[in-house]
Amino acid sequence: MKSFKVAAFNAPLQEIDEPTPQPGGMQVLIKVRAAGVCHSDLHIWEGGYELGHGRKPLSLKDRGVSLPRTMGHETVGEVVAFGPDVKNSDRGGLKVGDVALVYPWLGCGKCPTCLAGDENMCLKPASLGVYCDGGYADYMTVPHPKYLLNLEGFDPVAAAPYACSGVTTYSALKKVEKDFDTPIVIFGAGGLGLMALSLLKAMGGKGAIVVDIDARKREAAEQAGALATVDGKAPDALEQLIRKAGEPIRAVIDLVGNAATAQLGFDCLTKGGKLVIVGLFGGGAPWALPLIPIKAITIQGSYVGNLRETQELLDLVRAKKIPPIPVTTMPLAKANDALTDLQKGKLVGRAVLTP
Structure with a gap:
């Protein structure tokens, strides 16, 4: 598969060809249909956050973000395969061929915060596209079917930003x-x-x-x-x-x-x-x-939102027929251009990469 990775902070993304991963355990393999380009991606690309008052910038390396890293936390994909431990009861009605939104704001899955449904607030984050590889690729693995929200009736490109923005x-x-x-x-x-x-x-x-x-x-x-x-x-x-x-x-x-x-x-x-x-x-x-x-x-x-809120959001969009925000579609190969356009403030709405 092809992916575009941050190999060094403040350097162009590197195009990498590597074997398509196979899902293990409870994982799900998806074929990426759309990957939004978010301003948070700029911080990952640049390597940190300015704290002001003469303080040293907050380094993403110090926050545990390791390189190389495939960005992309606004991802929509088509289900290709389930891992060997996934039972029918785990799938939430999803089947091979379905198109789903990936909930990316994962935690450790074991602490009281995660067990209460607030993985986005976990002190040991494992967010897809930040701490784990994300959607700037042809394929992507998702740790568990529960993080895939069925997008029946949605346009995949228009729906990708719902995972973050x-x-x-x-x-x-x-x-x-x-x-x-x-x-x-x-x-x-x-x-x-x-x-x-x-x-x-x-x-x-x-x-x-x-x-x-x-x-x-x-x-x-x-x-x-x-x-x-x-x-x-x-x-x-x-x-x-x-x-x-x-x-x-x-x-x-x-x-x-x-x-x-x-x-x-x-x-x-x-x-x-x-x-x-x-x-x-x-x-x-x-x-x-x-x-x-x-x-x-x-x-x-306010830091992103939890899985429950993401489902509430999709239900609201369906019920109220909320129109999508303006989207500029760009091929995956133009990932660097999309980041540069965002950095320079050229984009209105959202850029979405399509492999």
Whole structure:
């Protein structure tokens, strides 16, 4: 099979030809139909995260990410074969030839966190495409059939982003669901931001004001149903947010996660508001500490979502017939170009590789 691997940080992916793996134990072999290119892939490719305040960057090597590594955690594949230990009762109705979304945010599977269904929060992560090989390949093995969610009725390419941008935004939105009767603020109008707008409407939210420094992405957000948009670099961005909201802002979801967005997100919140940080662009916390208790602000991180939430998301998309976000399809051989385009901010929506 062919795969594209990170062999060295900040270096082009290497095209590798190797034998197609055979599934062992409870594994499932899939033929990859689509693999989304996520901003998190950039951090893996680049090797770390900026922490700001003069701190040493957080190295992915120090987090246990070893090379070479086949990236790709937004993967859709066709079931090719089950491992010898997989019984019919383990398959969840899946059979050879079915097309499924791969849930990638795996943990150790044994600790109390994993057993409670929150593998994405495990202290010994084994995420596919991060700690284990992922979908930038012709074929991929999945550790257990339970991590394959049937995509009957879905377009494989359009569905691939649900494994990350979809479940990430769904989980973040659930954290501010009590404030859906007022406009919320969303920072970032890339793949996650556009997904969040669609999901917010389907979940019964009043709507969102979207902040982005890219005029093309603000336009895409308006077309996707944003109540209004704001240029985050505008000198009066805070005043615009408050005016366009028309009422106190109680919830902000920051899908960018840098010092500027975190500061503006914090500043626009009313007393008792909540700032949910999802993005990993990097930097240091910018807030004046006394203002956190004075404003009684809740600052919460949100890291992807669990398997249950991913199934809830697919059920919601089916029930509400949520339209997919814009997708740019590129052949697997163009994986390096896709990463470069994402790095330079050229993409609107999501790039999806198709072997």
